[in-house]
Structures are given as structure tokens and as C-alpha cells.
Amino acid sequence: MFYLGCLSFALFFLGDINDLRWKNKALSLCFPFGFVMLIAVYFILFFKNVAPVSMLWSILFAGLAVLFLLLTLYSLFLAIPFAASYAFPGQLRPVHTHGVYTLCRHPGVLFFIPMNIILFAAFGFPVYAAFLYCILNILLVLFEDIFVFPKLLSGYDLYKKSTPFLIPNGASIRRFTAPRSKYPRM
Numbered sequence: 001m002f003y004l005g006c007l008s009f010a011l012f013f014l015g016d017i018n019d020l021r022w023k024n025k026a027l028s029l030c031f032p033f034g035f036v037m038l039i040a041v042y043f044i045l046f047f048k049n050v051a052p053v054s055m056l057w058s059i060l061f062a063g064l065a066v067l068f069l070l071l072t073l074y075s076l077f078l079a080i081p082f083a084a085s086y087a088f089p090g091q092l093r094p095v096h097t098h099g100v101y102t103l104c105r106h107p108g109v110l111f112f113i114p115m116n117i118i119l120f121a122a123f124g125f126p127v128y129a130a131f132l133y134c135i136l137n138i139l140l141v142l143f144e145d146i147f148v149f150p151k152l153l154s155g156y157d158l159y160k161k162s163t164p165f166l167i168p169n170g171a172s173i174r175r176f177t178a179p180r181s182k183y184p185r186m
Helices: 002-022 026-049 055-078 082-086 107-123 127-152 156-162 170-177
Strands: none
Touching (some): 002 127, 026 055, 026 082, 055 107, 107 127
């Protein structure tokens, strides 16, 4: 099962390479399909390895893990236009610079890592899976940040100058919490 999680990251990379080079419509489904596969792996590994400490703590930590999962899903599929991001491979599109994307350039990772820490610490989720999936996710966004997004997202170079890579800073947090009209879209 662990290897299917690694395969899902290979699908993410394949989807990005397709977006850059081949522009094959069928391969544009690699990212969403890989994400569904990765979530399935998480559920299977979770229920296979669950070792909660107490019912109250289990409910609390399960709620936190689900919250971070939902924030990851939101960042990847709802905070940005789904069709523009995944349905038209290779098309130049505008960079998304508001909402969670004011916090950092890759908020999906920002929420993915705490989810893994919670699953490992509270439920006995395999440490090797949690660690490797986080590393693979960081490698993926590095690849996207250096090679993919500068070519496919108009305004990405300017966005890189104003928004931190993975860890929000004071300015990005202020933009996120400020009324929308105070900081216009880039």
C-alpha cells in the first residue's frame, strides 16, 4: 500500500510534465487521480495501523487531521479554478494570488505536513510513510516552483517576489487576514 502512495506522487510529476511538454488532455487527469489514490492510501494505512491513546484524544486528533485534509483539498481543488488548473494542459493561465495563496505559494504543503504529523503522533501512522510523503510533496512543489509554474502561470515571477515559498511570514499573514480590497490582486 505504501508504494501506491509513492506512485501517486509519480502521477503528480507526470501531470506537471504533461502540462509543460506533451499537453495531452487524458494525462491532465494524473493530478486529480493521483490525489484520490493518495487519500485512499492514507485511509487504508490509517485503519491498518490505528493505535489511539484514548477515545477523547482520538476524536480531537482525528478532527484535526480531517481539518488539515480538508484545507489541503480546498487549497488544491477549490481555492483555484479547477477547470483552468487541470482541464487544459499546457495553457498559460493567470497565477492565483488571493485567499490561501496569499499565505504562501504552496498552501497545500502547508496543510499536508501537519496532517502527517498528527496521523503519525496520535494514531501510529507509519513514520516512514508520513516522512517520505512529506519529502515527495516538497520535491514536487520545488519542481513546480522552479520549472512548471514560471512557464504556465502568467505573473508567477512577480508572485514569487511577494509571497513566501512554504512558510507564511508577517506580510503574507497580514494580506491573508486583511479585507480583500486592501490588497488588490496582482
